[in-house]
Amino acid sequence: MEASHVSVLFEESMSAMTVHPGGRYIDCTLGAGGHAEGILERSAPDGLLLGLDADPKAIEIAAARLARFGQRAILVNENFFRLREVAERLGYVGVDGVLFDLGFSSVQLSDADRGLSFMVDGPLDMRLDPREPETAADLLNSLSEAELAGLLWRFGEEPGSRRIARLIVQERAKRPLASTRQLAALVERAVGGRHGEKIHPATRTFQALRIAVNHELERLSLALEQALDLLATGGRLVVIAFHSLEDRIVKRFMEVEAKGCICPPESPVCTCSHKPRLRRVSKGVLKPGPDEVAANPRARSARLRVAERIELWQ
Numbered sequence: 001m002e003a004s005h006v007s008v009l010f011e012e013s014m015s016a017m018t019v020h021p022g023g024r025y026i027d028c029t030l031g032a033g034g035h036a037e038g039i040l041e042r043s044a045p046d047g048l049l050l051g052l053d054a055d056p057k058a059i060e061i062a063a064a065r066l067a068r069f070g071q072r073a074i075l076v077n078e079n080f081f082r083l084r085e086v087a088e089r090l091g092y093v094g095v096d097g098v099l100f101d102l103g104f105s106s107v108q109l110s111d112a113d114r115g116l117s118f119m120v121d122g123p124l125d126m127r128l129d130p131r132e133p134e135t136a137a138d139l140l141n142s143l144s145e146a147e148l149a150g151l152l153w154r155f156g157e158e159p160g161s162r163r164i165a166r167l168i169v170q171e172r173a174k175r176p177l178a179s180t181r182q183l184a185a186l187v188e189r190a191v192g193g194r195h196g197e198k199i200h201p202a203t204r205t206f207q208a209l210r211i212a213v214n215h216e217l218e219r220l221s222l223a224l225e226q227a228l229d230l231l232a233t234g235g236r237l238v239v240i241a242f243h244s245l246e247d248r249i250v251k252r253f254m255e256v257e258a259k260g261c262i263c264p265p266e267s268p269v270c271t272c273s274h275k276p277r278l279r280r281v282s283k284g285v286l287k288p289g290p291d292e293v294a295a296n297p298r299a300r301s302a303r304l305r306v307a308e309r310i311e312l313w314q
């Protein structure tokens with residue numbers, strides 16, 4: 001498999017991280033190694049990089065791409081919710097930048113065996129890490145109708161969640177759900193092609209299942225906390241998110257960590273003792289320009305947020 005993934009918001013993320021020679025960086029989502037390569041080039045001759053990915057195939061691809069940097073790069077096949085453990089073990093504490101480029105790569109998307117896309121027929125797997133216990137098929141064939149509807153609503157913001165869940169339960173009684181095409185066709189039957197919608201009717205269902213299978217939202221929250229602890233003063237936290245549920249978590253995290261007191265407004269005195277640990281570098285989000293979106297449609301929904309650590313790590 002070749003590295004055919006185009007890194008999103010590449011220049012923007014390099015400058016948001018203020019990559020410089022001798023710096024130490026963590027890339028929590030190596031993917032095809034595009035951002036990691038940029039970090040290693042711009043931190044030459046002595047910058048160091050720790051890279052993580054939950055997907056063993058991504059590690060293989062990134063390792064081949066980054067081989068020329070030798071000992072300057074350490075790559076670990078691990079989920080980023082274990083970031084602290086990995087970073088402490090390898091001495092990556094007090095680092096200059098931590099990058100998250102969330103979601104999945106084009107390499108993963110086009111790999112039919114993963115079942116991440118309704119565009120290619122494959123098994124309903126959706127795990128980024130094959131060591132995870134549950135596939136999308138397991139969830140689809142075992143959750144109750146109410147649980148399925150809840151999952152589609154919470155993680156896909158799918159307005160037709162109840163109709164889809166009902167049809168899933170009806171269909172699986174005849175034969176278990178097994179393939180991406182089968183699921184995509186079922187969703188289309190349940191909600192129809194929505195008039196005026198730009199996205200395929202199954203987009204939200206696939207997003208919801210992928211988030212549930214990989215525990216994406218809770219793991220992102222856990223990893224952001226750990227990333228902040230690992231940053232040196234002045235170190236940058238850079239996150240590229242691809243859907244509003246992720247982006248909301250990142251936005252809220254950066255807002256809260258940039259605040260002093262976080263007591264409810266009606267509290268007469270502060271009881272939280274919360275101290276700001278981040279400074280927002282730019283208030284809003286950075287989005288790809290029209291040229292990038294035209295060249296790489298996957299970039300369309302990307303949102304980059306950046307913040308700086310403002311207290312000495314200890």
Ligand SMILES: C[S@@+](CC[C@H](N)C(=O)[O-])C[C@H]1O[C@@H](n2cnc3c(N)ncnc32)[C@H](O)[C@@H]1O
Pocket residue numbers: 005006007008028029030031032033034035036052053054055058078079080081101102103104105128219
């Ligand atoms: C968008 S791709 C990264 C592309 C990369 N920045 C590049 O330029 O080639 C996202 C990667 O993050 C990985 N990933 C997603 N969630 C993860 C998690 N919780 N822990 C570790 N890796 C994760 C995926 O397996 C995928 O390879």
